[in-house]
Each structure stands twice: as C-alpha cells, then as structure tokens.
Amino acid sequence: xxxxxxxEISFLSIAENESFARVVIAAFAVQLSPTVxxxxxxxxxxxxxxxxxxxxxxxxxxxxxxxxxxxxxxMLTIEISDQGRGIANVKQAMEPFFTTHPExxxxxxxxxxxxxxxxxxxVASSPGQGTTIRMRKRIxxxxxxxxxxxxxxxxxx
Amino acid sequence: MLQSIRDGDxxxxxxxxxLDHYCAQTVRRELDALIADRSIRMxxxxxxxxxxxxxxxxxxxxxxxxxxxxxxxxxxxxxMNRHIARIFxxxxxxxxxxQLDKPQEAAQA
Numbered sequence: 001x002x003x004x005x006x007x008e009i010s011f012l013s014i015a016e017n018e019s020f021a022r023v024v025i026a027a028f029a030v031q032l033s034p035t036v037x038x039x040x041x042x043x044x045x046x047x048x049x050x051x052x053x054x055x056x057x058x059x060x061x062x063x064x065x066x067x068x069x070x071x072x073x074x075m076l077t078i079e080i081s082d083q084g085r086g087i088a089n090v091k092q093a094m095e096p097f098f099t100t101h102p103e104x105x106x107x108x109x110x111x112x113x114x115x116x117x118x119x120x121x122x123v124a125s126s127p128g129q130g131t132t133i134r135m136r137k138r139i140x141x142x143x144x145x146x147x148x149x150x151x152x153x154x155x156x157x
Numbered sequence: 158m159l160q161s162i163r164d165g166d167x168x169x170x171x172x173x174x175x176l177d178h179y180c181a182q183t184v185r186r187e188l189d190a191l192i193a194d195r196s197i198r199m200x201x202x203x204x205x206x207x208x209x210x211x212x213x214x215x216x217x218x219x220x221x222x223x224x225x226x227x228x229x230x231x232x233x234x235x236x237m238n239r240h241i242a243r244i245f246x247x248x249x250x251x252x253x254x255x256q257l258d259k260p261q262e263a264a265q266a
Contacts, residue, residue: 015179109212
C-alpha cells in the first residue's frame with residue numbers, strides 16, 4: 001500500500017474538462033483501493049469544484065484550472081484552484097441553493113454536495129484573487145470491495 | 158439523442174452517459190423538444206443507463222419539473238442508483254418529484 005503520493009495537473013477552463021478531471025482523480029485515488037461508493041463521492045466532489053471554477057471563477061472566459069491531490073496514509077487531500085474573479089462572500093456562496101445565476105437553472109447545490117461527499121471542505125477566496133477549494137476524505141482501509149483487486153481500474157473510470 | 162417511449166399521456170425518457178455541467182445544455186434542449194408536445198401529462202426520467210450525475214443534473218431536472226408543473230403535469234423518476242438518489246434527496250427534489258419504483262409507490266405508478 002502506498003503511503004505517500006502527490007500529483008498536480010492543470011487544464012483549460014472549458015466544460016469538456018469536467019469529465020477529464022473526474023477520470024484523473026479516480027485514476028489517482030484508485031491506489032487507496034477505495035470502494036465504488038467512495039470513488040463516486042470523490043468524482044462528484046471534484047466535478048462540482050471544477051464546474052465552480054469554470055462557471056464562476058472564469059465565467060466562460062478561459063484560464064487554467066489546477067487540480068492537485070495528495071495521499072498521506074489513508075487520507076486523500078484534493079485542491080482545485082483557479083485564478084478567476086474570486087468569491088466576495090464565501091459564507092453566502094456555500095449556503096445550499098444560493099446561486100448567482102438563477103436563470104441558468106443552476107441548483108446552488110455545489111458546495112453542499114462537496115461538503116456531504118467529503119470529510120471536510122475549506123474554501124479560500126477573495127475578489128480578483130481566484131479561489132482554492134481544499135477537501136479531504138479518509139479512505140477506509142483494507143476494504144474487501146476495493147476496486148483494484150476485484151475489477152481493475154477499467155470499470156471505475 | 159435521448160431514447161423515449163410514449164405511453165398514453167406519459168413519456169418515459171432514458172437518460173444515458175453522464176449528466177454534468179458540460180452535458181446539461183444538450184440534455185436540457187433534447188428534453189424540452191420531447192416535452193414540447195403538450196398532451197404529455199407525465200414525464201418519467203429513467204436513470205438505468207445514467208452513469209454519473211452531479212448538481213448540474215439537479216438544475217436540469219428541476220427546470221423540467223417547473224415546466225411540467227406550470228401546465229398541470231408531473232415528473233417522476235425510476236431506476237436511480239444509490240449515489241444519484243443521494244444527490245436527489247439532498248436537493249429536496251424528492252418532495253416534488255416522485256420516485257416511482259419505490260416498493261410502496263409501485264402500485265400507484
């Protein structure tokens with residue numbers, strides 16, 4: 001079992017890269033032998049954070065989104081950052097159903113989903129300075145349903 | 158293109174692939190084209206072949222729900238996996254959209 005690992009990747013803030021980011025984090029997390037459910041949680045949280053960077057950070061303009069991940073024993077730490085417009089009121093943005101774009105049928109559930117599916121969530125942001133979302137999840141050890149041994153990586157990506 | 162089956166005044170639409178922010182626009186457009194026929198009173202979304210959904214999917218479903226409600230219609234869902242059902246319940250959508258394949262509701266569906 002790997003005890004320490006790190007990765008970092010940057011990609012353009014286009015919506016096509018939302019699925020790319022999900023595949024990348026799943027491929028990195030697989031070395032912790034997560035369950036199918038844990039992988040689904042991680043992919044969903046990353047999808048929300050990357051969508052946030054694209055929709056709110058850069059507001060349709062292009063910039064770079066950086067995805068970093070770190071494994072320390074069973075703890076997976078994920079950081080998603082953009083250098084976009086930033087969030088003036090982080091507390092308000094994190095309230096469920098808060099949306100700056102009601103006409104676009106955004107649900108306002110992004111941060112609530114990240115909070116529910118990960119163990120903890122921290123958002124650092126200020127106007128003009130971009131946003132960094134850091135979230136952590138402890139992967140329960142030695143799960144017999146762990147994907148690596150049983151199905152290999154193909155099925156979970 | 159979304160697959161759909163018409164059954165009287167009900168339309169069953171099978172969602173497929175992944176429903177994220179990137180795919181939301183296409184799915185929204187296709188669903189709107191399918192429910193443009195106002196004789197449809199109930200839209201049933203079948204999640205059997207949907208592999209992924211995040212909160213962008215919630216927005217798409219809520220938007221279609223509002224349209225159906227405004228014309229006196231309804232929206233139901235079937236075959237959600239555990240993960241998607243969790244997002245569905247978190248959003249509170251289960252208060253207005255019926256999960257038609259829960260055992261206790263199957264008889265009415």
